Amino acid sequence: MTVQLTAEQVLDEHSQASVLSVDFFDTLITRSVAQPTHVFAVMEQNLISSHGDSWRGFAVARVEAEQRARQLAEQVDDQRDVSLDEIVYQLAQQLVLSRSDSDMVMTLERETELQLVQAVPFGVEITELARARGMRVVVVSDNYMPATHLLQMAHRAGYSWITKADIFVSCEHGGMKHNGMLWPVVLSALNSLAGSILHVGDDARADGEVPKSLGIATHVRDTMRRSHRDMINTTPAVLPLSRIEAEYRNAMDETRWDVGEVIGGGLVAMIVAAQVLDAHFVLGKRSVAGVHFAARDGYLAHQVWNTLRSRGWELPVATYTAFSRSVVWRAWLSELTRENIGRFVGDDEVLTVSRLERRVGCALDSPLDREMPIDASVARDLVLDNTDIVLSATNSLRTRLLTYLRSHEVLMSGHHIVVDLGWTGSTIADLADLVSVESQNQSVIEGRLTGLYWDATPQRMRIAMHGFAMDEFGSTDDNVRLLGVIKLLEALVTAPHGSVVDYEDDGTPIFVETVPELQAYEAVMRQVGDAAVRGALAILDGTHPSGMTTADITKESIWAAIMQVGHSPRTDEIDLLSQVNHVTSIDHEGNGRPLIAVTPDEPAKVTLEDLPGMYDTLMHRHWMQGSLRALENNVDSRWIADEMYKLNPMTSPRWVP
Amino acid sequence: MTKIAVVMRTYERPVLLARAIASVQLQTFTDWELVVVNNGGQQAGVDAVVRTAMNATPSGSIRVIHLADRVGMEEASNRGLADSDSEFFVIHDDDDSWDARFLEVAIAALHGSPTAVAAVTGVTRIYETFRGGKVWPVSHEDFPLSQGRLTYRGMIGGNTFPPIAALFRRSVLNTVGNFDSSLPVLGDWEFNLRAVAAGDFVFIPERLAHYHTRTAESDTASGNSITIGEDLHRNIKLQLQDRWLKEPAVNGVNKGALSIAAAAEALTGELQINTPIVHVDIEHIANRTAEIIKLQRLSRRIARSVRHPGHGIRAIGRAVRRTIGK
Structure with a gap:
């Protein structure tokens, strides 16, 4: 848990500053969606509803158009930022848009940004305090939107005191914060020295390292990025989860971003609401x-x-x-064969006779020591040798x-x-x-x-x-x-x-308790479950603070939520869930396997030949995507994830087609 | 009268039939009637699958026609059509499937094009292995299709799309007649050529039809007519072209000659167009994984035998007993 400084503490720490420079997006303002590219999903939703299905896939195309525009701009002048016109030009090339469609998209993007904009409480607080202390407050932003548009957004978010002269945006000045070229423009316009400026922003490099190297005091605050995931995964279906996560991002005190609560109140609440709604739907049908x-x-x-x-x-x-699975299968068992006995004992398991007896539900006739380790082959032979006893037990x-x-x-x-x-x-x-x-x-x-x-x-x-x-x-x-x-x-x-x-004989179920599962429940899942129940109830009775209702629980939105968390998890989600073990043996005994596969001790010694086997293991025994992203997050094992993405492209973080 | 009749021909493929029916039941457009034509197969199996399917939340209605003897695919389609009444119809083979929006999008396209006789969506071709009653995906690719391939000129050289991709106006049957029952295969191609001469086919690029193809490793009974009968397809195509050569020329153009010329021309084009977009060889990965696991297991057992000779000797004894059948 990171303890954040209050706005007052930040200003007090830099009392020499006479100018407060603030980053715009995710410092001064944010949007009512979890990440910037979800604005394009809102646009896609509007475009489809107003102009038809041909606009499906717009959001991803918009992200890709920006990437292409940046690549092209870099080839000509790597110091400057791109503008919205350049991005829309690329988009028009890809989607074969007419001039009027291009204009319509550009207008819609501006309108959508205005529609979704919200003030960041910390941004409000620090700018108000700074102004009260007599400091000059300016906005310094790396962005493709013109200053006039940022001004409109700022006013819409409640920053009515900001004027166009207070805004310095990269696309209008031929340089960026990121490469340091925007700062001379700012210093010159303000007629100030670097040492008199305190800059606050959310990007460690553009708002931290770079201005610091120029002598500008900095404070990096990335709390509004907590809800970001892979930017390419944007489509209207992600919006319900996106809005829930944005709500959590805004509502949670900045010292308390609770990952378990967000997973529970987001993805799991949506799944639970879907389960209830689906059952309710059938009741109406038959x-x-x-x-x-x-x-x-x-x-x-x-x-x-x-x-x-x-x-x-x-x-x-x-x-x-x-x-x-195990009780129903055993209850159905009418014969034992070499083929079906494999379900009692996995290929790579080492058991004891006593554990095997618990699996088959009866005492076995065996000369072996009951606690002596036996491999799968011996265990299977032993079950076959006791066929009559085992079948009698399964019948019972x-x-x-x-x-x-x-x-x-x-x-x-x-x-x-x-x-x-x-x-x-x-x-x-x-x-x-x-x-x-x-x-x-x-x-x-x-x-x-x-x-x-x-x-x-x-x-x-x-x-x-x-x-x-x-x-x-x-x-x-x-x-x-x-x-x-x-x-x-x-x-x-x-x-x-x-x-x-x-x-039991009276039908009372016997639940097995394993230490890893109990520990995981107490450490993580209880909280996830509680948040899920609260969230699902709020969705179903129409009181969810994000405004989400039952109409948002659709096939597409549930799939998108599963993919957003399950396929493109954030690092904090991987960290939280790495303490969870999954117990899958037929008797649900043992320690199970970690949900996120343990990174190899010496990743450099893994060979390409090992990858197919590793892929299969991740797929069948772990949370594959969580394990791959964990490999990707580790510098030494990143190459394994990269190779795996090449071998199996569908495992890479992008899931939106 | 329902809006759409879905005619599904089936013969002894209950697993695939169950999947195909589910794909119809999941449609977002619900004013349909499904007519399952059991083409001479066992009745009980089809009835059981349909009964189970009808226990799913009902949407549309399902009827079964049991044919006493097996007839050709096209005759089975004609029987299904004759036994239904609708504004539109579609032939849904029992091994194919749809995206849930297929009917909704296709019918909207026909409503938007009153003179068109058919709407054809984009197709994803799915390669799958069917073994022991289970289906495993192997790979999928974009099926090459475009508006150009849905014109008379585009179709005359060869069949350009599978039936699962097309929704027809039933009125086209009044104009061009039914499917040609004499054709064991390619009846859809022959019909499409007559239909496209009567009106346009609208192309919907969205890939909403899934054309499933079993791999060579699959159980034979589950095979596609096209993959298990390539020679037959070639022969029937030649026969059709011969038939058309004998027909009088229209506007100086003979249908058979045009087809032969177009087929030859398409041969080169096919090779260029038919490039898989996605090919993930899951089966190869699975086989490779199995080999590696087997090797790892063997080395573990050898190591264990070295550490505990008694275990090793017992394991050898068991293996010998298994081999000699004691």
Whole structure:
């Protein structure tokens, strides 16, 4: 946690200064979206709504046009900044815009900036204090907008005292703060010496190092950048999450940017709201015998559902139903073969007989020491040698599971929906088969899942399923991206208890507790969950401070939120989540694997030959994208991430097509 | 009368059929009727898939026509069309899929072009491996398509788009007739040529149709007609061109001669156009990973055997017993 100086402390520290120079964007003003390029997403939304689908992809094109304009300008004169005209010219080339369309885009950009502008509280405070102390206050900005436009924005944000003469913007003076060439212009215009100026801004180099090297006192304050992610990922679908994150950025005291709260109140709240809305949607479409939120992925949504009922929403009672891949699979088991026994024991696992017994749910006949380590091959042989005993145990488990399902009215005649995260639908399909047989086809289950990926296709023969944010009809790239973030989402949308591994004879579920999961819950997930429940309730009842409502919970916005956090996480999110382990073994014992893969001890010794294996490991055992960005953030291992991006382009931070 | 009839021909591919139906059910435009034509396959399997699909939140209606004997693809389409009534129709093969906005965008395009007889969207070609009832993506690429390829001149040399990409006005059937039931393959091409002579095809560049193609490693039963029957396609194309050569010339131009010339001309162009935009060889990565893991596992086992000879001897004993079947 960084302790920020107050505006008064900053001025007191530099009491020799007679001029306060302030950066404009993200120091004096900000926008009601999380990052600058999301302004273009707002524009795209307006363009599509007013002029049709041909404007899809505008926001990304606008970012790319600016990049191209800068590259071209650098080739001619690397000291000067580009102007909005140059950017729009590049945009017009790419999108084949007419002159009137170009003019319209330029006007719209200015209008949109004015529409979204907000004053930064610290900016208001420090400029007011400085003026009260008799200091001259000027704005010094690296930007492509003309001073007249910045003036309009400043006035719109409430800085009515600013005049055009107070604004120095790079695109009008042939030099930038970034390269130091704008400062001589400022000093000359003010007729001041560098030592009399205090400059405050958010860019470590342009507002810190460079002016400092010229003798200007500086104070860098980058708190308004906390909500920034990769700039290229901008499309209207990101705006709901963007607005929530902007709200957090503005509302949180500058000494308290709480990453867990932001993830919970942002991405997770949106997912939970989507789970509830989707179940509510089905209720409006058909007669439903039961709504069941699956443990553990439906825990938060179930809490929200119950709270809404207590607030008078007309919702039926919904159950929180505990089943897991391992119990459903074991309950269905009618024979043991070399093929299916692999699900009891993973290829690379080293177990003990006693742990194996807990997995299969019975005592095994074995001459081996119960605590002696045995490899997968020995463990599998041992299970095969005990086939009759194991099948008797699984049959008994089936009876206990059905007792539980009966107590939760899942076997009641009619159409039931089960709300879960996803992803292949195989567990719910297995459950549906079991329920169908037991109820003699009287009980039918429909899976309402947050996401489905390719492997879900065969399950459609067995169960009706709907993937809210994603289904297997998405692109191959998106399917891979979804696969990469599954571990993250399962970790985020979880419950305070472990996974169910068995049931008592009366059907009471037995949840296993593992130390890593409990620790992660207490350290991170409890807070994430609490924030998610609060956020989802606010979205659903229309009181969210960002103005977000149920209309903003769409397939596209949920997918975008998943990608924004899951595919292009910020460094602080990676840091927070690096303490989380994911326990996936059939018995949910052991320490599991870290959500973010540990960076190799000696990255230089990794070879290109190792990368395919590493890719597979990251994909199947960790949060792939979080792990790759962690590799990228480390100077020594960055090359591994870069090579991985070349090998698998869809893993690079850009996810907007 | 529903707005759109979606005719889906299927034969013994329940997994793919389930996916195809879901892709129709997910459409944002909901005034459709899906007619599944079970082309002589087992009834129970199709009924089960449709029953399961109908348990999903209903949108539009689904009917099944069971044909007692297997007929040609085009005859199956004609049966489905004859059994439905709508303003527009589309042939949705049971292995293909749509983006959820396909119908919405395509119908809007036809509403915006009253004289057009069809709207065709951009296509993404998806290569997938189908093995043991599971589908695995391998790669995808942009299918080369443009407004120029949707004109009579653009289509005469060869089939330029798969059926999944096109929404037709049903009125075109009154003008040009149904699909040619005598054709085992390429019936869509032959039909498209007649249709485009009756009215324009509108091109929508957005890639909203997914044309799925199974790789050579896939189970045979799941194969695309085009990938498992390339010789047949070539032969039927030649037969069609022969048929057209015998037709009288229109305005001095013979359809068969034009097709042959255009096909030859297109051959070079195809090679230039048909460059994959994205090709991620996931299967190669997976295979390579499996090899590496296998090697790592073997070296770990050898190391363990060296450290604990008893384990090694027992493991060898087990392997021998497995090999000799005891």
